[in-house]
Amino acid sequence: xxxxxxxxxxxxxxxxxxxxxxxxxxxxxxxxxxxxxxxxxxxxxxxxxxxxxxxxxxxxxxxxxxxxxxxxxxxxxxxxxxxxxxxxxxxxxxxxxxxxxxxxxxxxxxxxx
Amino acid sequence: xxxxxxxxxxxxxxxxxxxxxxxxxxxxxxxxxxxxxxxxxxxxxxxxxxxxxxxxxxxxxxxxxxxxxxxxxxxxxxxxxxxxxxxxxxxxxxxxxxxxxxxxxxxxxxxxxxxx
Numbered sequence: 001x002x003x004x005x006x007x008x009x010x011x012x013x014x015x016x017x018x019x020x021x022x023x024x025x026x027x028x029x030x031x032x033x034x035x036x037x038x039x040x041x042x043x044x045x046x047x048x049x050x051x052x053x054x055x056x057x058x059x060x061x062x063x064x065x066x067x068x069x070x071x072x073x074x075x076x077x078x079x080x081x082x083x084x085x086x087x088x089x090x091x092x093x094x095x096x097x098x099x100x101x102x103x104x105x106x107x108x109x110x111x112x113x
Numbered sequence: 114x115x116x117x118x119x120x121x122x123x124x125x126x127x128x129x130x131x132x133x134x135x136x137x138x139x140x141x142x143x144x145x146x147x148x149x150x151x152x153x154x155x156x157x158x159x160x161x162x163x164x165x166x167x168x169x170x171x172x173x174x175x176x177x178x179x180x181x182x183x184x185x186x187x188x189x190x191x192x193x194x195x196x197x198x199x200x201x202x203x204x205x206x207x208x209x210x211x212x213x214x215x216x217x218x219x220x221x222x223x224x225x226x227x228x229x
Contacts, residue, residue: 003129004133031169031215032218033217035219041221042117042119042204042220042221043206043219044203045216045217045218048215050215055205058216059218061204088156090158091222092158092217094215094217094221096211097209098146098148098163098165098210099163099165100160100163101148101150101160101163102148102160102217103160104150104157107156107157
């Protein structure tokens with residue numbers, strides 16, 4: 001199906017483990033983003049990418065790594081998960097036509113125990 | 114640096130009444146875009162409306178309108194004739210257009226409850 005897909009929807013992991021959240025979009029949008037949502041903070045930008053092989057840090061990048069070898073995929077890796085990284089993670093994409101907004105995935109709820 | 118402020122953590126409104134959700138922003142870029150998103154309890158982020166800083170008229174999309182006051186740096190969302198299905202979290206967001214990053218920055222949100 002066309003759209004933006006995140007996987008998994010739910011994940012429980014242990015402190016110190018590496019975990020990767022996947023994001024796939026079918027529109028070939030140039031821009032892709034990772035946000036985390038926490039109560040009282042709204043959505044905060046972790047990393048973004050303007051195109052394949054071009055990534056940059058957002059507001060809260062520490063502890064996260066991204067890659068974008070293909071336009072359609074933008075995985076987010078927590079190298080050594082901490083409890084403070086328990087959150088809901090959203091991936092989004094945009095082609096830059098602002099009136100259409102940014103399109104978000106359904107989110108991944110990550111719990112670090 | 115760009116910043117979005119939503120000062121209303123939560124609001125109640127009676128069904129069929131209009132409600133205004135406040136949003137103020139700060140930016141030094143004269144060119145920017147403002148967005149509103151709805152997040153129902155199911156969790157998805159739904160794009161509602163967009164306003165460009167150079168747009169001459171306030172944006173409208175069905176029952177949603179954006180009260181854009183540039184001098185006051187405010188971009189309030191007005192929902193007319195509230196429905197029970199409007200109960201959700203609402204986020205205001207902004208993107209500065211002068212830079213090359215295309216970053217969208219969000220406020221902390223307002224939780225709206227529509228009462229029958």
